[in-house]
Amino acid sequence: MTVWTRAGDDLLLSVRLTPGAAKDDLGGGWTDAHGARWLSARVRAVPEKGRANGALIALLSKRLDWPKGAILLESGDTNRLKRLRIIGGGRASARLVALIDTWVEKT
Template identity: 70%
Template sequence: MTVWSRSGADLLLAVRLTPGSARQDIGGVWRDDRDALWLTARVRAAPEKGRANAALIAQLAQALDWPKSAIMLESGDGNRLKRLRIIGGGGAQDRLVACIEQWMEQI
């Protein structure tokens, strides 16, 4: 099992976000009650008016060296569990997946 999947030329990423955290980072996995894996991420931004979602997208864009405009929130706007689409990520799949897999190994 993994936190990412491919959708055409894009990558889909499952993330469990903790907003309002004391620190901002990406790493580790969380397993839900259906045994699905979610990459864990923490942002300092509060979960109001989309600030935490915007902070997550900015953090992913910087960490993956990918344009912010090419990372979209697919679902989970008001939820901790989010699905993000990395547009065109399939073209750089090896590099992006290596980074995501490294985050998954963190505890």
Template identity: 55%
Template sequence: MSALAWRHAGDGLLVDIRLTPKSSKDGIDGIDRLADGRCVLKARVRAVPEKGAANAALIKLIAKAVGLPKSAIDLESGSTSRIKTLRLTGDGDRLSAVLGEICSE
């Protein structure tokens, strides 16, 4: 899919994610297009969606995948929704390239 699920914003990237909690394993499954036309990064975590556990697991997963400390990632929106936006603080061009590599695997 040619469209991206992330965009440059200030000192990093904003990444739109569709999270599936209670999965059999943690992982990033590429890019998907929602019914409204938006593109999202598909991710799944084993954590349950209670008391922020799935959000914390998502941040840990993304941090490890792109090589950032967890403190450099913030949940921008969607704390109780499957569709979330994360703010990744760092070199936006490098982060974009890393996400592109992850999605092409």
């Protein structure tokens, strides 16, 4: 099972976010009780007024080299477990998926 799925021209990404971390980083995978896989992400921002969500989107944008405005929070606004939509990511899926899979394998 992967942390991403294709949705037409977009990619959906499952992320488990830890706010208030020592540094912003992506890496490692996490499996929930139902067997679903999630990419682990950490941001320095605190989980207040959407700051951590914004930091996550900025981090993904930078690492994926993708416009911030094309990464949307689909669900998990106040939850650690988040689903993000990468608009147009399906068209560049080979490049994006290779990056994402590398992060999941990172320890």
